[in-house]
Amino acid sequence: MADIKQFKLPDIGEGLTEADILTWHVKVGDVVEHNQILVEVETAKAAVELPSPYAGVVTALHADEGATVDVGKPIISIDIAPGGDDGPRSDVGGATEDLVPSPPLSESDAASESAGQRRQSVLVGYGPAAEGVAHRRRRRTEAVTPSAHTAFNVPPAAPPAAEPQPSHVAPAHRVLAKPPVRKLAKSLGVDLTTLEPTGPNGTVSRDDVTQAAGATTSPGVAVGERETRIPIKGVRKHTAAAMVSSAFTAPHVTEFVTVDVSATMELRDRVAGRREFRDVKVSPLLFVAKAVILAAMKTPEINATWDEAAGEIVFKHYVNLGIAAATDRGLIVPNIKGADELSLLGLARAMSELTDTARAGKTSPADMAGGTITITNVGVFGVDTGTPILNPGEAGIVAFGAVRRMPWVLGTGADERIEPRWVTQLAVSFDHRLVDGQQGSRFLSDVAAVLTDPGLALL
Amino acid sequence: MSEHVNAVQPEPDMIQLLTPEGQRVEHPDYPLDITDDEIAALYRDLVLVRRIDTEAIALQRQGELGLWASLLGQEAAQIGAGRALRPHDMAFPSYREHGVAWCRGVDPLTLLGLFRGTNLGGFSPYEHNFNLYTIVIGAQTLHATGYAMGVVRDGAVGTGDPDRDTAVLAFFGDGASSQGDVNESFVFAAAGNLPVVFFCQNNQWAISEPVERQSRIPLFQRASGFGFPGVRIDGNDVLASLAVTRKALDDARNAQGPRLIEAFTYRMNAHTTSDDPTRYRLGAETETWKLRDPIARVKAYLVRNAQLPVDFFDDVEAESLRLAEHVRIGCRALPNPTPASPFDALFVDMPDEVREQRDEFVEFVASIEEAAEV
Numbered sequence: 001m002a003d004i005k006q007f008k009l010p011d012i013g014e015g016l017t018e019a020d021i022l023t024w025h026v027k028v029g030d031v032v033e034h035n036q037i038l039v040e041v042e043t044a045k046a047a048v049e050l051p052s053p054y055a056g057v058v059t060a061l062h063a064d065e066g067a068t069v070d071v072g073k074p075i076i077s078i079d080i081a082p083g084g085d086d087g088p089r090s091d092v093g094g095a096t097e098d099l100v101p102s103p104p105l106s107e108s109d110a111a112s113e114s115a116g117q118r119r120q121s122v123l124v125g126y127g128p129a130a131e132g133v134a135h136r137r138r139r140r141t142e143a144v145t146p147s148a149h150t151a152f153n154v155p156p157a158a159p160p161a162a163e164p165q166p167s168h169v170a171p172a173h174r175v176l177a178k179p180p181v182r183k184l185a186k187s188l189g190v191d192l193t194t195l196e197p198t199g200p201n202g203t204v205s206r207d208d209v210t211q212a213a214g215a216t217t218s219p220g221v222a223v224g225e226r227e228t229r230i231p232i233k234g235v236r237k238h239t240a241a242a243m244v245s246s247a248f249t250a251p252h253v254t255e256f257v258t259v260d261v262s263a264t265m266e267l268r269d270r271v272a273g274r275r276e277f278r279d280v281k282v283s284p285l286l287f288v289a290k291a292v293i294l295a296a297m298k299t300p301e302i303n304a305t306w307d308e309a310a311g312e313i314v315f316k317h318y319v320n321l322g323i324a325a326a327t328d329r330g331l332i333v334p335n336i337k338g339a340d341e342l343s344l345l346g347l348a349r350a351m352s353e354l355t356d357t358a359r360a361g362k363t364s365p366a367d368m369a370g371g372t373i374t375i376t377n378v379g380v381f382g383v384d385t386g387t388p389i390l391n392p393g394e395a396g397i398v399a400f401g402a403v404r405r406m407p408w409v410l411g412t413g414a415d416e417r418i419e420p421r422w423v424t425q426l427a428v429s430f431d432h433r434l435v436d437g438q439q440g441s442r443f444l445s446d447v448a449a450v451l452t453d454p455g456l457a458l459l
Numbered sequence: 460m461s462e463h464v465n466a467v468q469p470e471p472d473m474i475q476l477l478t479p480e481g482q483r484v485e486h487p488d489y490p491l492d493i494t495d496d497e498i499a500a501l502y503r504d505l506v507l508v509r510r511i512d513t514e515a516i517a518l519q520r521q522g523e524l525g526l527w528a529s530l531l532g533q534e535a536a537q538i539g540a541g542r543a544l545r546p547h548d549m550a551f552p553s554y555r556e557h558g559v560a561w562c563r564g565v566d567p568l569t570l571l572g573l574f575r576g577t578n579l580g581g582f583s584p585y586e587h588n589f590n591l592y593t594i595v596i597g598a599q600t601l602h603a604t605g606y607a608m609g610v611v612r613d614g615a616v617g618t619g620d621p622d623r624d625t626a627v628l629a630f631f632g633d634g635a636s637s638q639g640d641v642n643e644s645f646v647f648a649a650a651g652n653l654p655v656v657f658f659c660q661n662n663q664w665a666i667s668e669p670v671e672r673q674s675r676i677p678l679f680q681r682a683s684g685f686g687f688p689g690v691r692i693d694g695n696d697v698l699a700s701l702a703v704t705r706k707a708l709d710d711a712r713n714a715q716g717p718r719l720i721e722a723f724t725y726r727m728n729a730h731t732t733s734d735d736p737t738r739y740r741l742g743a744e745t746e747t748w749k750l751r752d753p754i755a756r757v758k759a760y761l762v763r764n765a766q767l768p769v770d771f772f773d774d775v776e777a778e779s780l781r782l783a784e785h786v787r788i789g790c791r792a793l794p795n796p797t798p799a800s801p802f803d804a805l806f807v808d809m810p811d812e813v814r815e816q817r818d819e820f821v822e823f824v825a826s827i828e829e830a831a832e833v
Contacts, residue, residue, distance in 0.1 A: 010522020
């Protein structure tokens with residue numbers, strides 16, 4: 001005799017109320033084993049395969065694929081004693097007549113049962129991602145209903161370019177603009193209906209409004225006392241000529257590097273404390289100068305001249321180090337002759353002298369002639385870096401930025417950490433006619449390496 | 460998500476004694492003297508706990524359990540650690556340590572009450588020296604640390620008497636390692652030099668949160684910050700788990716203080732039966748870990764090297780089916796709670812006042828049921 005058991009849809013996700021039948025893996029008449037997968041269902045939380053609680057023969061499927069079934073409703077009937085007493089064993093016996101107690105259906109539940117897409121509630125865990133569920137469910141039917149966008153409540157993507165923008169077609173209809181843009185337009189006295197919308201979906205953008213407002217104000221600027229005209233002369237004239245000549249003769253390339261100069265700053269403190277340095281200024285610039293000299297000796301191209309007239313490149317075996325100095329009269333670039341032969345103390349003295357002379361306005365033309373490479377200390381103005389323009393006749397110029405306390409990543413692996421360090425930026429512009437990226441980069445990284453680890457200067 | 464696949468490459472410093480291909484390898488710090496019969500016994504453990512897990516998931520899908528937290532993929536970590544314990548040691552599980560429970564001799568049905576809702580997860584922790592499943596993430600590490608303080612006060616550590624010296628083994632996951640509780644436990648365990656071993660199963664996912672979003676460093680390295688040693692083991696290698704946990708527990712019993720073991724493993728299934736991992740991780744990652752299956756490598760080793768009875772594997776399989784049936788039938792037969800059960804389970808010596816409250820409550824519930832029948 002037959003002993004038919006019904007398997008009722010369990011709550012498989014802690015507080016679910018229903019599930020969709022995705023795929024039946026068995027059909028009526030099939031023999032099923034314990035824990036054989038019967039059906040795949042999709043709940044608000046996941047797609048889940050349901051294993052059979054019974055061994056027996058399938059006698060009925062109570063829900064079609066695609067149907068939404070309430071928890072507690074039977075989904076399949078299985079005969080655990082088909083063809084009489086010798087039917088397949090049932091491990092669970094009669095004790096599990098009712099595997100899942102049916103929650104009583106309230107009238108409103110029953111009424112809304114056919115409503116289909118009603119919101120699913122869960123009691124525990126992350127909720128039913130209504131869109132996700134709708135998305136999956138819909139994906140299967142996409143072939144039938146290609147324009148599924150509306151069902152997602154997702155605004156359609158911007159219309160293809162070929163389609164005319166709505167505002168162009170029908171200027172009479174209400175102008176589209178966000179409330180803050182409307183407010184801006186009102187405060188600037190701009191009539192939104194007069195504007196050509198350029199924002200997404202034919203909306204008037206903030207830029208549209210500000211541009212329109214700008215256009216209505218007078219472009220003319222008052223002339224007279226509000227301007228001062230001075231003749232171009234002296235250092236300014238010279239500087240301008242030099243810069244224009246340089247910028248339009250030598251193709252400039254500028255490279256940058258950010259360096260942890262904490263070790264150099266420590267060294268500076270130690271050096272400044274030494275007796276023999278008591279009368280000179282021991283600035284970070286001194287160490288940059290030293291690093292530049294060392295690096296220039298290693299990369300001769302950066303310490304060279306392009307002699308167009310002679311058709312030659314002139315490599316200098318000495319360094320006349322130019323230091324760009326801001327003076328009352330303007331920018332001048334005196335240089336330290338034979339800087340490569342000076343000790344650190346000698347270099348410090350030379351730099352002090354050079355700047356003092358420049359500030360006093362006593363720099364002679366000879367002091368400014370014959371430079372081979374230049375440093376411009378833009379950091380004293382509190383800026384980080386720049387793209388310096390070559391002193392004419394030279395192939396390299398280094399910009400030294402402000403030295404700041406900055407977060408810096410130190411160590412590796414487990415030891416990796418962020419610490420406040422003394423950090424600066426260096427830039428080098430070089431004449432690409434005679435210095436390639438390789439030499440320029442090597443020069444800059446050599447300078448950076450010495451500043452990171454001044455001990456390298458001993459090498 | 461694709462980056463995470465790369466993040467699960469084996470670590471060079473991970474202790475491994477049995478490769479995924481079933482090759483036995485030695486580690487200088489962790490020599491393991493083990494017979495093939497003992498390895499075969501571990502294999503049986505692994506297969507049986509996986510079968511318990513599979514059956515419990517089926518029961519949940521059939522509506523017999525409200526929830527289940529699968530251990531699939533983590534069998535080796537748990538069996539190795541569980542078999543390293545001595546009977547008088549104490550284990551503090553989270554809620555996924557079905558394998559450890561098995562090693563302690565806890566009937567799987569004892570665990571199911573909590574997941575079926577027929578009890579509140581209560582049983583005597585002292586019966587098998589296996590504490591209650593702890594759902595609150597990481598809280599059990601505090602309990603374990605407190606227990607270890609008690610062990611010290613009992614003078615049951617560092618005496619040299621193997622029957623007296625006691626260690627405590629606390630289980631938690633990568634997610635719990637971010638909890639204050641766990642870090643506080645580390646502080647107290649280190650400060651008190653307590654005989655507790657912290658066993659972290661790093662299964663790569665704290666529900667949907669990948670471990671690399673929780674820690675800048677490998678989890679085992681955290682121990683050094685607290686002042687005790689940490690090691691990482693191949694969590695899918697039952698021999699590594701056994702050897703390293705054994706050593707750590709020995710150290711703890713010998714008053715060497717706490718240890719952290721990070722078992723580098725993978726949760727092959729969803730976090731629980733209520734979770735859908737396809738929403739946050741790629742199938743490719745799971746496929747990668749399938750190649751490191753904790754059971755396949757032991758079987759490969761046994762087939763190649765061990766002289767086992769011809770029907771050994773068939774016998775284990777048959778035993779696993781009997782165990783599944785025990786779980787299946789036993790689960791459905793678990794007694795439903797009565798209105799009086801919460802009271803009865805709470806007190807050893809019930810105060811008279813509470814006894815009166817219980818009787819009143821039972822009477823009240825009965826009156827409602829009678830009214831409903833009328």
